Structures are given as C-alpha cells and as structure tokens.
Amino acid sequence: MTTFGAIGIASTGMTVHRKWLDAVSDNLANQNTVYSTDEEAYRAKYVVATEIGSENGGGVQVAGIALGSAEGRLVYEPTNPLADEDGYVRYPDVDMASQMTQLIIAQRGYQANAAVVDRARASYEAALQIGRNA
Numbered sequence: 001m002t003t004f005g006a007i008g009i010a011s012t013g014m015t016v017h018r019k020w021l022d023a024v025s026d027n028l029a030n031q032n033t034v035y036s037t038d039e040e041a042y043r044a045k046y047v048v049a050t051e052i053g054s055e056n057g058g059g060v061q062v063a064g065i066a067l068g069s070a071e072g073r074l075v076y077e078p079t080n081p082l083a084d085e086d087g088y089v090r091y092p093d094v095d096m097a098s099q100m101t102q103l104i105i106a107q108r109g110y111q112a113n114a115a116v117v118d119r120a121r122a123s124y125e126a127a128l129q130i131g132r133n134a
Helices: 003-029 096-133
Strands: 045-051 060-067 073-076 088-091
Touching: 003 045, 003 060, 003 096
Parallel strands: none
Antiparallel strands: 045 060, 073 088
C-alpha cells in the first residue's frame, strides 16, 4: 500500500467516525426532549457503515442512517404542559450509558485514523528528506 493509499483509507475512516460522533451528539442533545403522547418521539440515529471495495481504493463509507423507535417511552408527568389527560408525556428511547459508550468508541476510532494520517505524512516527509540527502 502506498503512503497516499493509507492516507485515503484513513480519511474515509475519519469521515465515518465523524458522522458517528454527529449522530451520537444529536441523540444526547435530544434525550430529554419531551413530546405529547399524540406525537412521535425523537428517533435516535445510528450510522450504518459499509466497506469500499479495494478496486475503488478501499476504506469505509456511510451507507445510511438507521433510526430508532418513534414510540419512545411514556413517563408520568402530570404537571408537564404537554401531558395528556392521563398525565403522560413521551420521551425518546435514548439510553445515555449506551450513547456515551458509542461516543468513546467513535472518538477513539477517529483518533486512530488521524494518527494513521499523521504517521503516513511523517513517513512521506522522511522519504523526501532521504531523497534530498542522496
């Protein structure tokens, strides 16, 4: 694999992990958004990644975004202005522990791909330096 190939593949990984971080941040930002029971709850976003074949340079890409349940969870809050006649409101079904775990995994994946780009750049610069000294 060439240095530029490694940079290209790592950059596709960075793009997927960035999209994953965006989805997790949206989920965390909306986890406490309340809806009336006659509305759909916020639907959690999940990034679906797929490989790019080696004939196209290799790497990964975002194939799409899967959405969680619009049903959410019903919570008894009779003092909430959006509560129905029985006192219930709808919250998204977003688990903070799961989202924080995904946040850490996506962050580490992004950092690992960024390190590959940095190391490939450094090796390319070293090769240029060797060429200058020869």
